[in-house]
Amino acid sequence: MTALGFLYPGHSAEDDYPRIEQLLGSDIRLDVVHTDVGEEAHRPDALRRMGSEARLAAGVEELRLAGAESVVWACTSGSFVYGWEGAHEQVRTLARTAGMPASSTSFAFVHAAQEVGARRVAIAATYPDDVAELFADFLRAGGLEVTGLKGAGVITAAEVGAWGEEEVFTLARQADAAEADALLLPDTALRTAAHVAALEKELGKPVLTANLVTVWEGLRLADRRVNAPNLGALFTREPIVQV
Incomplete structure (x- = not known):
């Protein structure tokens, strides 16, 4: 059994995690601990407070007791808002506090x-434009080229959590660009586990969504690879051909 730990801010789309756990179809356990959000707003100042060292540290002990082998801060905006170097320091501190590999x-x-x-990559963000631009800057610092960016202007995670399939597909279609190798949906408050396979089929390219990449990152830190095609291209491993 491989146990993965996730620090998830508040309550919005955390039901993606048991769905993903079921679709992984393996000996993987996803343990989710909810962190305090404070002021719920997609504003840089509020997001930096949400991702503070103290707020993340508060959930670590529960994951450690659960036997987690890695921990991921399951919040995109509460990490990229610190910038490339600041986000590195955030996960270094989390790793020291947790005593296990960490990421965001x-x-x-x-x-x-x-x-x-x-x-x-093209970005389909629920965020206001200024916050979405910070994500684009973060990806560029990571060596990616951003071919297009669409922000939906949603202020709170609660509003995003109320979105259904129609809203997800509409935003994805609006944001996709023909020259993009993949489409990214960066909000962990957005339910996407049930839609990613259909999105990839329609758009004809990998679709990377926040909760899915978060789980994949936890697996990567724990040195596990799982083949789960229902979770899209990221979880689809080509079989090794024996010669």
């Missing part, structure tokens, strides 16, 4: 894009 959803997007061979 923002770094998960960079690593996942590399995994699927995507150098050029």
Whole structure:
């Protein structure tokens, strides 16, 4: 059994995690601990407070007691808002506090894009434009080319959590660009586990979503690879041909 730990801010789309756990179809356990949000707003100042060292540290002991082998801060905006260097310091501090490998959803997007061979990406963000631009800057610092950016202007995670399939597909279609190798949906408050396979089929390219890349990152830190095609290209491993 491999146990993965996730620090998830508040309550919005955390039901993606048991769905993903079921679709992984393996000996993987996803343990989610909810962190204090404070002021719920997609504003840089509020997001920096949400991702503070004290707020993340508060959930670590529960994950340690659960036997987690890695921990991921399951929040994109609460990590990229610190910038490339600041986000590195955030996860270094989390790793020291937790005593295990650590990362965040923002770094998960960079690593996942590399995994699927995507150098050029389009972004379908629920955030206001200024916050979405910070995510684009973070990806560029990670070596990716951003071919397009669409922000939906949503202020709170609660509003995003109320979105259904229609809203997800509409935003994805609006944001996709023909020259993009992959489409990224960066909000962990957005339910996407049930939609990613259909999105990839429609758009004809990998679709990387926040909760999915977060789980994949936890697996990567624990040195586990799982083949789960229902979770899209990121979880689809080509069989090794024995010669």
